[in-house]
Structure formats: structure tokens, C-alpha cells
Amino acid sequence: MTLLAVTDLRVAFAGRGLRARPVEVLHGVSFEVAAGETLGLVGESGSGKTTIGRAVLGLVRPSGGSIRFEGRETVGLGGRERRALARDIQVVFQDPYTSLNPSMTIGDILAEPLVIQGATRRDAHTRVRALLDQVGLPADAVERLPREFSGGQRQRIAIARALAPGPKLIVCDEPLSALDLSTQALVLDLLIEIQRAAGVAYLFISHDLAVVRHISHRVAVLYRGDLVETGPAADVTSSPEHPYTRRLLLSAPLADPVEQRRRREERRALAAAEAQG
Numbered sequence: 001m002t003l004l005a006v007t008d009l010r011v012a013f014a015g016r017g018l019r020a021r022p023v024e025v026l027h028g029v030s031f032e033v034a035a036g037e038t039l040g041l042v043g044e045s046g047s048g049k050t051t052i053g054r055a056v057l058g059l060v061r062p063s064g065g066s067i068r069f070e071g072r073e074t075v076g077l078g079g080r081e082r083r084a085l086a087r088d089i090q091v092v093f094q095d096p097y098t099s100l101n102p103s104m105t106i107g108d109i110l111a112e113p114l115v116i117q118g119a120t121r122r123d124a125h126t127r128v129r130a131l132l133d134q135v136g137l138p139a140d141a142v143e144r145l146p147r148e149f150s151g152g153q154r155q156r157i158a159i160a161r162a163l164a165p166g167p168k169l170i171v172c173d174e175p176l177s178a179l180d181l182s183t184q185a186l187v188l189d190l191l192i193e194i195q196r197a198a199g200v201a202y203l204f205i206s207h208d209l210a211v212v213r214h215i216s217h218r219v220a221v222l223y224r225g226d227l228v229e230t231g232p233a234a235d236v237t238s239s240p241e242h243p244y245t246r247r248l249l250l251s252a253p254l255a256d257p258v259e260q261r262r263r264r265e266e267r268r269a270l271a272a273a274e275a276q277g
């Protein structure tokens with residue numbers, strides 16, 4: 001079942017200078033996310049990945065196109081309707097150091113969305129303990145402040161907070177980029193485990209193809225505000241059709257210097273071929 005359907009999405013930002021025209025950064029992007037699915041969204045820096053995520057969350061107003069959630073148009077929703085949608089669409093941001101309120105205890109951070117939804121303090125308390133357990137944190141975390149936790153633990157707290165309202169979709173915007181490699185693997189596995197248990201869908205934004213390949217069912221490749229390729233993760237990452245995807249794959253860092261050199265040469269050849277049109 002289609003959960004999210006984005007059709008011909010356009011976003012323009014005000015240009016610099018008094019007479020500057022708006023600058024369009026998404027030029028008509030279309031994709032779908034099914035219930036319980038992970039769609040990986042990849043592309044180089046500045047290609048528009050975060051802008052897509054923010055538009056889906058209602059944080060950026062599109063200049064054109066449609067964003068339907070469970071068949072209902074979400075563009076232009078405000079007030080109560082937008083708040084109701086916020087239960088279904090949650091977000092985990094890149095930086096676990098700035099995304100959690102430093103003066104609130106973990107218990108309060110996790111209970112807040114539940115109480116807003118009308119849960120009693122007692123129910124919220126029980127649910128907070130279950131959420132902490134689900135993300136692998138000890139029950140005594142409720143009394144503590146974000147600064148007492150490592151980056152990986154804070155990202156677990158951010159994931160628990162996103163899960164609290166029982167969403168159907170979580171926009172994960174580079175959720176691993178601020179973490180060291182071994183912590184990245186643990187948090188990635190946690191996200192996969194949560195999906196299996198809760199059936200939540202992810203729009204997983206990342207510039208790291210290895211990570212995206214690992215977690216995604218399908219992958220969409222964004223290049224300068226256009227989707228150039230969408231398909232099953234294994235196909236897009238092993239036999240990409242678009243030259244840009246090939247280039248993106250070839251620029252992924254490798255441990256083997258010989259293979260790294262071979263890929264650099266292949267990349268140069270591709271870039272030269274592209275330049276010649």
C-alpha cells in the first residue's frame with residue numbers, strides 16, 4: 001500500500017539580493033514510499049535531499065506539486081490538521097547533539113509527545129520505559145539529561161522520541177553521519193530491527209551509498225534537484241543505469257588502494273565522457 005506519494009514536487013527559495021528571482025532547487029520530483037518500506041534517498045551535497053525531507057514534514061512550502069499521505073493531500077495543511085499528521089510522520093535529524101532539549105530529562109523528552117496526544121502521566125511513564133527498552137537504553141535514563149549520553153545513545157533517544165507517537169513514516173535525515181563507524185553500524189541495525197517490529201516506513205536520506213544499500217528496499221538518486229534513477233536497492237547500487245549514479249558509486253571510499261585507484265581512473269573517464277556529451 002502506498003503511504004507517501006510525492007508528485008512533481010517543486011521547491012524554490014528566495015534568491016540573494018533585492019531583485020533576485022527565486023531559485024528552484026527541486027525541479028519536479030516524484031516518488032512513492034510504501035507502508036513498512038525504506039526508500040533511500042541519495043545524492044551529493046546540495047542536491048536537495050534535505051529539502052525533500054523538510055517538504056514531506058511540512059517545514060518547507062512547495063512551489064508546486066503534491067505530497068499525499070495515505071491518499072490525502074498534505075501541502076497547505078496548517079494548524080490542527082498538520083499537528084495530527086505529525087503523529088504519523090516523524091523525523092530523526094543528523095545531529096544528536098543539537099536535536100534534544102539540553103535542559104529536559106530523557107523521561108520528559110519522551111513523555112512530551114505522549115502527553116500532548118492525551119496520555120495520562122502514568123500511561124506515558126509506562127510507554128517511556130517500553131520505548132527505552134526498544135532502543136536499548138537503561139530504564140534509569142529517564143532521570144538523566146542528554147549531556148550525560150554519548151552521540152550514539154543520544155541518537156537512540158532521538159529514535160525513541162520519533163517512535164513515541166506511533167508514526168507510520170520516519171524521515172531519517174543523515175541519522176548516522178555524526179557517529180563513528182562502529183556506532184553507525186549499531187544504530188543502523190537498530191533502525192532495521194525497529195522496522196521489523198513496528199512496520200514503520202523510512203525515507204532514509206544519506207550521502208553514504210553503503211549505508212543506504214544496507215537499509216533500503218529501494219533507492220532514489222537525486223542529482224541537482226532531479227531524480228535521475230529509482231529502483232530496487234540491489235539494482236541501483238550494483239548495476240546503475242544513470243552515469244551520475246555510477247559516478248556516485250565510484251566515489252564511495254574503499255579500503256583497498258589498488259581498487260580505489262582503478263575506480264578513480266574509471267571516474268575520470270566517465271567525467272570526461274560526460275563532458276563530451
Ligand SMILES: Nc1ncnc2c1ncn2[C@@H]1O[C@H](COP(=O)(O)OP(=O)(O)OP(=O)(O)O)[C@@H](O)[C@H]1O
Pocket residue numbers: 013014025043044045046047048049050051052207
Ligand atoms: N532555507 C533555504 N534558503 C535558501 N536556499 C536553501 C535553503 N535550504 C536549502 N537551500 C539550498 O537548496 C539546495 C539544496 O539543499 P539541501 O540541503 O536540500 O541539499 P542536500 O542534498 O540535503 O545537501 P547536504 O547533503 O549537504 O545536506 C542547496 O543549494 C541549498 O543551498
